[in-house]
Amino acid sequence: MDKEVAIVGCTQTKYEADKIDLTISELVFEVVKKLHNDLGITNDDVGCVISGSNDFNDGRTIANMAIQDAVGSVRKSESRVSGDGAFAYVYGAMRILSGEYDTVLVVSHSKCSEGDQFLINNSIFDPYYQRHLGLDQISSAGLMANMYMSKYGVSEEQAAKVVVKNRKNAINNPHAHLQKEVSMDEVLSSPMLAYPLKELDFPPYSDGAVAMLLTNKEKAKRFTNTPVWLKGYASCTDAYYLGHRTMTDLIGLEFAAKEAYKMAKIKDPVRDLDVAEVFEAFSTHELMIYEALDFCDKGEGGKFIDSGETNINGTIPVNPSGGVLSSNVAMANGLIRVAEITSQLMGAAEDHQIPNAKTGLAYGMNGICSQGNCVLIFGGE
Amino acid sequence: MGKKEKEFQIKWKTDLPYRYSIGKLAVKYFEELKNKKIMGSKCPKCDKRYMPPRAVCANCFIEMTVEDMIEFSPKGTLVGFTVVNYPFIDPNTGGMRPFPYGYGIFKLDGADTYMMHFVDETDHTKFKIGQRVEAVFKEKTEGDIYDIPYFRLIKEEEE
Ligand SMILES: [Zn+2]
Numbered sequence: 001m002d003k004e005v006a007i008v009g010c011t012q013t014k015y016e017a018d019k020i021d022l023t024i025s026e027l028v029f030e031v032v033k034k035l036h037n038d039l040g041i042t043n044d045d046v047g048c049v050i051s052g053s054n055d056f057n058d059g060r061t062i063a064n065m066a067i068q069d070a071v072g073s074v075r076k077s078e079s080r081v082s083g084d085g086a087f088a089y090v091y092g093a094m095r096i097l098s099g100e101y102d103t104v105l106v107v108s109h110s111k112c113s114e115g116d117q118f119l120i121n122n123s124i125f126d127p128y129y130q131r132h133l134g135l136d137q138i139s140s141a142g143l144m145a146n147m148y149m150s151k152y153g154v155s156e157e158q159a160a161k162v163v164v165k166n167r168k169n170a171i172n173n174p175h176a177h178l179q180k181e182v183s184m185d186e187v188l189s190s191p192m193l194a195y196p197l198k199e200l201d202f203p204p205y206s207d208g209a210v211a212m213l214l215t216n217k218e219k220a221k222r223f224t225n226t227p228v229w230l231k232g233y234a235s236c237t238d239a240y241y242l243g244h245r246t247m248t249d250l251i252g253l254e255f256a257a258k259e260a261y262k263m264a265k266i267k268d269p270v271r272d273l274d275v276a277e278v279f280e281a282f283s284t285h286e287l288m289i290y291e292a293l294d295f296c297d298k299g300e301g302g303k304f305i306d307s308g309e310t311n312i313n314g315t316i317p318v319n320p321s322g323g324v325l326s327s328n329v330a331m332a333n334g335l336i337r338v339a340e341i342t343s344q345l346m347g348a349a350e351d352h353q354i355p356n357a358k359t360g361l362a363y364g365m366n367g368i369c370s371q372g373n374c375v376l377i378f379g380g381e
Numbered sequence: 382m383g384k385k386e387k388e389f390q391i392k393w394k395t396d397l398p399y400r401y402s403i404g405k406l407a408v409k410y411f412e413e414l415k416n417k418k419i420m421g422s423k424c425p426k427c428d429k430r431y432m433p434p435r436a437v438c439a440n441c442f443i444e445m446t447v448e449d450m451i452e453f454s455p456k457g458t459l460v461g462f463t464v465v466n467y468p469f470i471d472p473n474t475g476g477m478r479p480f481p482y483g484y485g486i487f488k489l490d491g492a493d494t495y496m497m498h499f500v501d502e503t504d505h506t507k508f509k510i511g512q513r514v515e516a517v518f519k520e521k522t523e524g525d526i527y528d529i530p531y532f533r534l535i536k537e538e539e540e
Contacts, residue, residue, distance in 0.1 A: 020388065118469035128407045129433040132473055132526045133498060134465070134482075142463030143486045143497065150461070150510050194484075195464040195505040239439060243432065243486065243495030247461065 001263060005093040005230040007378075008213050008223035010339040011035045015177040015208040015327035017113040024058060028109050029070040031211035035105070039213060039223050046213070047101035048077035052088030052108035054331045056120045071107050084279070085210065085335025086364020086374040092214050093230055102219050109209035112330035117205055124368055130241075137281065138202065140368045142194025144247055145284040149196060151248045152299035156196055159283040160187035161305045163200050163325055166280070169312055170322025172351035177206040177327040187283075201283040203328035210335045212342065225381070226346040231359070232264025232377035242369060253292035253363070256375040260361075261294075264377035269294050269316070269361070270309070273377075275344050275354045276318045277337035278363040280325060285370070286318065289363065293375075312352065320344070320352045334364020334374060345380030406434040409447050415524035419516060421492055423451045432492040454490035455516035456535070461486040462500065462508040485532060487514050499531040507534065 011034040013027055022030070028051075036042060049071045055063045064080035071078070081088040085108030092106040112120075121136040148154065164184055170176035182200055190199040213223065220227035236259070238252035239245050257269075266272045276293070280286035287301030295316055296304040304310065310318040319325075321340040324333050341360035343349040349357075359379050366372030403411075406422065410433065413420045422431040422445040424438035434450055437443070462485045471478040483500035485508075501517070502508060513535040522528040 116470065119472060122472055127401060128403050129410075129526065130497070134469075134471070134478060134484075135497065136469070138467065139463055139465045139484055142465070143461045143484065146463055147461035147486070147510075191466070192464070193467050195462075195466070197463075241433070241494070243497060244439070247486070247495070 001230060001232070003217045003229050005096045006215050006217065006220035006227035007338070007342045008215055008220055008227050009035055009039045010210070010212040010342045011038065012175045012210045012336065012339055013208040014175055015206040015329055017177065017205060017207065019111060019113075019207040024109060024111055025067050025070040027111070027207065027209040028067050028107055028211075031209045032071055032105065032107065035211045035213060041213075041223075043072035045103060046072060046076075046105045047103045048095055049073040049105045049107070050079055050081065050088050050092040050095065051106070052081045052083065052085035052331060052335055053110060054082060056123060057110045057112050057115055057330055059115065067109070071105060077101070083331065083366045083372065084364040084374065085332045086338060086362065086376060087235070087334065087366070089212075089335055089338050089376065090233060090235070090374065093233070096214050096216050102216055104214040105211065106214060106335065107209065107211045108332035108335035110329050110331045111207040112328070113205040113207050117330070121368070137368055138197070139194050140242060141202070141282045141285070142197050143242070144369045145197050145282065146195065147247045148284060148288055152302070154284065154287060154302035156188060157184065158302035158305055159196075159201060159287065160184050162280065162283040162286045163187045165305070165311060166286075166319050166323040166325040169320050169352060170326035173321045173326070175208075175327065176322040177204055178322070179326070197282055197284070203281070203325045206327045206329045208327070208329045208332065210329075210332050210339050212335070212339055224346070226348075227381065228342045228345045229379050230376065231379045232260040232262070232266065233375070234259030234263065235372070235374045237372045238370070240371065245369075247369070249298065250288050250292040250370045250373070253289065253370055253373040253375070256373040257293045260375040260377050266377060271315075273316055273359050273361050274357040275320060275341065276316060276361040276363070277321060277340045278318060278323065279333045279337060279365040280319065280323050281365070281369075283325070286323070290318070293361070293363070312354070317354050320349070320354055334362070337362040337364055338376060338378075341378050345378055347380075404436065405447050406436060406450065409450055410434055411524045413452070414528045415522045417518045417522060417528075419453045419455055419489060420450045421453050422449050425449055430491060430493045432489055432494050432496045451491070453492050457487040457489040457492070457514050459485050459487045459508065459510055459512045459514050460495060461510065462505070464503055464505045483508070485514060487532070498529065501531045501533050
């Protein structure tokens with residue numbers, strides 16, 4: 001896939017909890033209107049619209065029906081992915097590849113700080129065998145972290161380093177929710193939520209929206225001199241029941257990464273990629289992601305963070321934006337990763353820019369503990 | 382952002398009742414749970430033993446019926462654990478669930494997949510991966526998920 005689908009512009013809101021001044025529609029309108037202004041286009045220049053959201057988070061069914069005016073799709077082709085925004089990007093890219101549309105607006109949003117995230121996440125589990133037993137994303141993460149750390153001898157300090165790194169990066173990202181550095185001690189001494197994970201091993205709940213315009217190779221240069229091209233994509237979904245998965249390794253992500261690397265002709269990801277933005281749902285999760293993305297060998301995620309290679313000045317910076325640990329916009333996280341990689345490859349990431357970033361990876365994720373995985377590889381001009 | 386002093390609220394409470402069919406496998410599971418037996422599925426083709434029971438073997442993509450259900454031991458081996466230490470609303474009662482509580486992921490003897498359940502231990506230093514666990518049944522079972530209120534850690538000298 002060479003220069004078939006371009007991203008020509010992205011916009012993001014500021015992420016924060018309790019954005020009571022703006023409704024979901026108004027949040028979405030803010031990013032869509034800004035995108036129009038940035039690109040100098042009107043709604044008539046948008047061929048179709050794809051969004052990514054979740055009904056439980058929005059508190060209504062077929063939640064995209066309520067934002068038609070804000071995305072400009074009244075009496076226009078529109079569809080939605082109920083899941084992580086990275087999959088909404090994929091849907092949008094397919095609409096370009098179909099040849100039916102020259103431009104596609106992709107949007108993702110949530111005001112997840114307004115719902116009860118325990119009840120929403122508990123409802124992922126089946127109502128017969130699991131939901132009554134109080135599982136949610138935090139207790140599941142505790143089980144996964146315990147199994148992974150025990151198997152490979154990864155320490156709580158190594159996990160805490162992920163939080164310290166991402167929270168430090170967020171200071172230079174004006175969109176980030178938590179823009180306050182935390183120390184190793186603060187992470188390690190924060191209240192235990194689900195052993196071995198503590199309060200600061202988990203992200204906040206953030207409200208916000210992200211939008212981008214996709215187009216084809218003929219039209220890309222009409223919008224920008226620095227389009228960002230899709231080079232590789234794969235997705236892979238693991239078993240529904242946590243007990244039916246491996247749990248110590250992110251097998252679904254491994255499969256997706258391998259396929260996406262093949263398509264993008266990535267042989268040595270650490271060398272061939274300049275930057276990665278990943279959906280880390282908790283500290284240890286990012287270490288597991290390093291392994292599944294083949295940035296290091298299995299079980300070496302702890303040592304890899306020790307090496308500093310994923311720091312903003314390392315050989316493969318991971319989450320220079322601050323990642324999900326700094327801004328957790330449930331369901332928009334994957335599309336935010338795509339937007340951040342786009343900014344990096346356009347050279348527009350300002351204070352958190354990775355110098356000369358030419359190739360980047362975005363990882364979006366659905367469900368509990370990396371059940372659904374979407375890996376996207378992008379290239380700049 | 383928010384000008385809290387101007388906050389204006391519209392409150393409502395929604396009940397969203399369903400009459401979910403739980404299916405033949407779950408009916409059998411809960412009937413046998415009442416008899417203090419834990420049932421799972423065994424794939425007729427690859428022999429993989431699933432807990433909880435499943436209607437399709439993901440490996441073979443073939444159907445598993447009530448005939449393919451087998452009993453597992455109430456004892457198993459711990460592969461992971463956590464201690465949950467935060468307050469949240471119990472979806473069953475609408476009230477707050479008492480915490481902390483222990484949570485285990487383990488493989489019942491005879492099963493190939495893991496299951497998860499409460500464990501009657503809230504001190505994480507008392508857990509050990511590889512440790513044996515056993516289902517504790519209520520005295521008077523009713524055929525629901527709480528017939529096993531929790532699993533207990535088996536002390537080494539008991540084995
Ligand atoms: Zn089978």
